[in-house]
Amino acid sequence: MSMEPSRVVTCGPGWSMEEAAAWSSDDRISFQTSLPSHSDSVQLQVVEYAAPAPAPATHDKDCSYPIQVFKEAEQAFHADYSLDSMEQKIHRFPPSLVDVLDRYKVPVTVAIGPYHHGSHSGVMEAERVKHMAANQCIKDSGRSLQEMYNEVSFVSQVARSRYYDVASLREDDFLPMMFFDACFLVQFMRSYDEDSGHMDDALLGYFYANFERIYTDIMMLENQIPWVVVKTILSFMLPEPSLWPLKKFIVAMRSCLKNQGDEKQIEKDDIIVDPGYEPPHLLGLVWFYIVGENKKGEMPIGDQPMSLSMSVAELLDVGITLVPKTETEAGLVDMGLERKHHFFGVLSVPPLCLTDANATWLVNMAAFELCRTSDFDEIDDGNSAVCSYLQLFVMLLDKKQHVHDLRERGVIQGGGLTSSETLLFFICIGKNMRVGRNYLKIMVKVEDFKQKMTCCVKLWLSIKKNRTRIVTVISAIGVVIGILSSLPALKPR
Incomplete structure (x- = not known):
């Protein structure tokens, strides 16, 4: 299939929100058209092979063609479900948690990535905010829109491979989505920085007014974009980034989970940044620092049948x-x-x-x-x-x-x-x-x-558990003994 090269429009760093929005939807700009997905291609080949052949086929073709089709299908399946790819995939919610309510897995305010993009009217307002965030990223970077967008396009195919069921999504829809969503996440994380005075007042006001719902939505499994895209936008931010906009953000997120409302206590909380950890997405990044030290201890050996439930x-x-x-x-x-x-x-x-x-x-x-x-x-x-x-x-x-x-x-x-x-x-x-x-x-x-409970421990625990009853019985016995001891004094002399 021949592919038309994309035409790039030179844009300066001072683009406004309206210009950026118009640029992203301008019909004059052609983007690189994506090839049909591998799964669709395999399905088409299988259907074509199963259909009545217009002309007699040779024995070699009859044997080799279906084998090749299913071999390609096997390779595509391994690309989606091998252990290495599962680490980096943007997963769908697992069937084992099918009974979890939608309020915990469907975004309300902002849709990140393709799974819930435009799924309902509640997320549409955030689309305007994403353009504003992109404009802020361009200003903060001091670089051109063309340069930033080109860098995102270089990792676009890697990002697309991390999703399931996006074959029907055109590249000229997918690529702008990655760009604007990454800009939104970067600016939201940067809003946690004390030095956020550089940010547009309206954008900062939107984040403050909706921060609880936003940080709820962006922690949903199906509401993620690959970290490689976010990292690309972060690389343009000044000063040179390491984890400087992320550390305070992660500390704040972890403090919320621990119900720490005291600012002094939050300031004491800290994380040891692991520069070697490459998360698959934002949820994976926050998970890594909330879970704590990752170590594998030996599993104790039990000699007796074990219950998996206890009150x-x-x-x-x-x-x-x-x-x-x-x-x-x-x-x-x-x-x-x-x-x-x-x-x-x-x-x-x-x-x-x-x-x-x-x-x-x-x-x-x-x-x-x-x-x-x-x-x-x-x-x-x-x-x-x-x-x-x-x-x-x-x-x-x-x-x-x-x-x-x-x-x-x-x-x-x-x-x-x-x-x-x-x-x-x-x-x-x-x-x-x-x-x-x-x-x-x-x-x-x-x-x-x-x-390993001894008889003495069992006796002590039984007494402790039933101490109220024991005290009641002892008191009753004491009363009875008192009554019986007083009976001889009541006899006539």
Whole structure:
């Protein structure tokens, strides 16, 4: 297929929003036309082969042609579903979380990428803001629109390969979408910088007025663009970028998940930047720093059949107390069970603040973990940390009273979803979610506690559990003894 070369219009760095918008939709500008997708090509070849042949075919052609067709189909499938490609794909929401409500997986204010682009009227206002953000990026960079757009076009085919089901999307629609969406994300992240006074007042005002809904939408699994595109726009920002606009943004995001409203406490929170980590998208970047240290510890060996579910009351029955983890720097991977005084255990968990935004982040980070790897057994603990964290709450919460119990213990913090909404959230995500390594480790240790309980510990725990009844019985016995002892004094002399 012949392809017309794209014509580039020279544009200066001072372009306005209106000029940028007109430029992106100008009929005079032709973009490079994309070839038909490989899947469509394979399907067409298969259909053509299955159709009645107009002329007799040779034996060699009959044998080689379908083999080649299916070989190409196999290569295309491997390109989508090999382990390496799964790490970088922009995934669809996994079927195992099909019961999760749309409010946690469909953007309301801003659509990023092609999956939800123009899906409903609520996201259309943000399209105007994206043009404004692009204009701001051009001004901040001091470079031309032509230069920035060309750099995005160089990575466009890589970006397209990260998506599923975009064969029908033309390149002259896909490329502007990547450019404007990346500019929007870059300016939104930069708005967290203290030195954001350079930003247009109207643009900054829009971010401030809608920041909670925006940072909820941009953490959805299906609402992402490849990080290579965002990184390309960041490379034009001044001063020379490393992670300078991202560090404060990530710290702020992590603080929101931890329900840290105190500015002084947020300032104390910090992250150690790992320059070697290349995220697949923004969700993957925030996930990396929220989860915490990624390490693979040995899985404890259990000798007895193990239960994968246990209530708070059952934990107390075996001498295990559930407590919130107090360290502010703790990540979601930092939950575990430790022995205390040789006989008892403490299960420490990062406290859960389940606002609407946090619920969205958690379920989408769990979906990200489920999609990027098919097996949690052979990976580091951190790669299934969110699934383990959520699965623990799925285990502990079976009715509204359990939510109230965890609120009293400080494990679930107030100010978010109601008890009914919290319970419904965990019921929806707990049906088919794959169990993470950290969760399995905890359950193996719980079983170990049960097997090693001595008679003295069992007696002590039984007394502690039933102390109210025991006190009542002892009091009743004391009253009876008192009455019986007073009877001889009542006999006539």
